Amino acid sequence: xxxxxxxxxxxxxxxxxxxxxxxxxxxxxxxxxxxxxxxxxxxxxxxxxxxxxxxxxxxxxxxxxxxxxxxxxxxxxxxxxxxxxxxxxxxxxxxxxxxxxxxxxxx
Amino acid sequence: xxxxxxxxxxxxxxxxxxxxxxxxxxxxxxxxxxxxxxxxxxxxxxxxxxxxxxxxxxxxxxxxxxxxxxxxxxxxxxxxxxxxxxxxxxxxxxxxxxxxxxxxxxxxxxxxxxxxxx
Numbered sequence: 609x610x611x612x613x614x615x616x617x618x619x620x621x622x623x624x625x626x627x628x629x630x631x632x633x634x635x636x637x638x639x640x641x642x643x644x645x646x647x648x649x650x651x652x653x654x655x656x657x658x659x660x661x662x663x664x665x666x667x668x669x670x671x672x673x674x675x676x677x678x679x680x681x682x683x684x685x686x687x688x689x690x691x692x693x694x695x696x697x698x699x700x701x702x703x704x705x706x707x708x709x710x711x712x713x714x715x
Numbered sequence: 716x717x718x719x720x721x722x723x724x725x726x727x728x729x730x731x732x733x734x735x736x737x738x739x740x741x742x743x744x745x746x747x748x749x750x751x752x753x754x755x756x757x758x759x760x761x762x763x764x765x766x767x768x769x770x771x772x773x774x775x776x777x778x779x780x781x782x783x784x785x786x787x788x789x790x791x792x793x794x795x796x797x798x799x800x801x802x803x804x805x806x807x808x809x810x811x812x813x814x815x816x817x818x819x820x821x822x823x824x825x826x827x828x829x830x831x832x833x
Contacts, residue, residue, distance in 0.1 A: 653820060696762075
């Protein structure tokens with residue numbers, strides 16, 4: 609299957625840690641990337657590869673992977689981290705696929 | 716700085732056609748794979764298509780295969796998406812995106828809205 613499944617919503621207290629997961633068969637072979645999207649804005653890449661952050665992304669964002677599950681962890685969540693988060697990878701034909709998305713609420 | 720500016724969106728009737736364009740600047744366009752990614756109102760992201768740096772390879776989502784055609788003009792630093800036989804379910808914001816690793820997008824445009832409605 610080329611589907612990537614995410615929990616629809618999670619919440620985290622300000623300053624605490626939250627982990628967002630992404631499950632799919634393709635993740636056994638390919639790394640996931642993670643994108644943050646705020647309302648009315650284009651997505652922003654936050655993690656790619658094994659655990660790489662683009663320039664300008666705070667180090668409170670980290671990625672990991674095990675088996676068919678990839679995870680994005682926000683350590684010390686800030687108010688500005690409230691957003692939708694999408695994972696992505698590729699399917700067997702090489703086409704990009706996105707996860708179903710997770711809405712993160714910072715309390 | 717990298718800029719991707721989409722144009723060509725608008726209202727079109729079911730069965731109609733539309734051509735989206737993306738003007739790229741701030742990087743060597745001919746070095747990168749490029750993609751179109753869409754997002755229906757209130758929904759998640761869907762990868763529509765991508766094209767290799769030299770146009771030698773393209774790939775499409777099953778939902779648009781046979782109806783959409785991606786192309787590029789490296790001399791004009793431009794990416795295109797020809798959309799034919801449009802359906803209501805094609806209504807979405809269409810993003811132009813630069814791929815650093817084929818299916819890893821490191822830069823996005825601001826998007827152009829396509830509405831398919833009678």
